[in-house]
Amino acid sequence: MASNKLKINDIARLAGVSATTVSHIFNKRDKKYRISPQTRQRVLSIAEQYSEQAHIRQYLVKANSTDxxxxxxxxxxxxxxxxxxxxxxxxxxxxxxxxxxxxxxxxxxxxxxxxxxxxxxxxxxxxxxxxxxxxxxxxxxxxxxxxxxxxxxxxxxxxxxxxSESLNSVAELIQPYARQLDEFYFIGCDTQLTSIEARLKGFKQGLKNVGLAVNPQWLVSDNYHPNKGYLLLKGVHEKLGRLPKAIFTPSGNLLQEVLSYLVEVKVKPQDICLCSYDYHIYLDYSYYPIDAIMQDxxxxxxxxxxxxxxxxxxxxxxxxxxxxxxxxxxxx
Known part of the structure; x- marks a missing residue:
């Protein structure tokens, strides 16, 4: 070969078939044109020998793809x-x-x-x-x-x-309410996960931006299992003897579980501020007004x-x- 770069014509010559046959195989048209499995395998085996060449690797990936x-x-x-x-x-x-x-x-x-x-x-x-x-x-x-x-x-x-970006968006979400309040609770789970960790950082940043020092007792989290949000909020309620003034949840499933507890204890919408990551259309019809982050x-x-x-x-x-x-x- 005049060039080290293998071409379709070179593979065709080495396999003893036409360039059109090689092209059909590389483009997964071998069954359509009734090219035998033996011919297909012979062509691909030759191509494998030159798979260090980027364009040959691309041919092989496409030929072997399952879509x-x-x-x-x-x-x-x-x-x-x-x-x-x-x-x-x-x-x-x-x-x-x-x-x-x-x-x-x-x-x-x-x-x-x-x-x-x-x-x-x-x-x-x-x-x-x-x-x-x-x-x-x-x-x-x-x-x-x-x-x-x-x-x-x-x-x-x-x-x-x-x-999704979390740090700036969560900070922006909670700031209007953090300015008006002297406490804000984070009810979350699995904060070791990078996505949840970023939302927690955004929560802390939002408080800091409005001059509200983070109280470690506001940060309530655990490993997740179904109904954990309900249980975490119930624990806070029992410990404080009242509900928090404001709550941020870092996911939609935790928000649902928090809401189930609020409904159970019959909290009035005006008595609590709710913010959450993960908007869902049901929030437009919620008894409780909830500001949320909608992912794109x-x-x-x-x-x-x-x-x-x-x-x-x-x-x-x-x-x-x-x-x-x-x-x-x-x-x-």
Whole structure:
């Protein structure tokens, strides 16, 4: 060959077939044109020998692609994840790519198992809202199957991730009420997760911005399990002998659980200030006026599609971290 860069004509000559046949195989049209599995395998085997060349790797990825993307979320019933999946599925469907959606149920062992199952199903890439403490497991998967973290990323991770911006938005959310009050409670869970940790930092920053010193007793958190928000608020109520004047919850499911307690003890809307991350349309009709942060699901979904496309085509990412700006919805 006159050049070290292998061309389709070179592969065709080495395989003893036409360049058109090679092109059909690389573009997954071999079945349409009734190219035998033996010929397909011969062409791909030759290409594998030159896979160190970037354009050959791209040919191989496309030829072997399954047009499926694996997605792992901790809780499909969570309104945030269900809304995100709605937009994500629609975005990939436009590209004729199917999602294989799995659920980890906040269980690390389950997450590892479902991730391994997705690899066995030969998904082209994975989008993961992880509950793991390290990226080492996904680094090993990423060697052959690109991995994109979503919402929950890991500190100092080498893998790309997409999340909503939290620090500035949460600070802006609570500041108008923090200026008027002498206390503000954070009712949260799993603050070790980077997404929740960022919302807690934003909460503290909002108090600081208006000159309200953070009282450690206002920061109430625990490991999450269903109804934990209800139990945490009940504990605060019993300890204080009254309810807090203001509450911020860092997720929609915790807000629902807090609301269930408020309804049970028959708190009047004017007697408490509520703010939360994760807006849902039901808040427009809530008995309690609640200011909330609405994440830009559509933008996040489109960003996921674009990043996955770059990863599959071996394009260098301009950024490793993508923070999508949310919107504040006020009801007070």
């Amino acid at each position: 499926t993307i694996g997605v792992i979320v901790p809780d499909i019933s969570n309104s945030f994840f269900s809304m995100f999946l709605h937009y994500l599925e629609a975005s990939f469907r436009k590209k004729n790519i199917q999602l294989l959606i799995t659920c980890s149920h906040y269980n690390k062992d389950v997450e590892i198992k479902v991730a391994q199952n997705l690899v066995e199903r030969k998904v082209d890439a994975m989008i993961v809202a992880t509950s793991l403490d390290s990226d080492e497991f996904y680094i090993s998967i990423n060697q052959n199957t690109p991995v994109l973290f979503f919402d929950r990323y890991l500190k100092d991770t080498r893998l790309p991730f997409i999340a 699901f559509e933008n996040m979904a489109h960003t996921c599609v674009n990043v996955i496309n770059d990863l599959l085509n071996f394009n260098e990412l301009k950024y490793n971290a993508f923070f999508i700006k949310p919107q504040i919805i006020r009801h007070r």
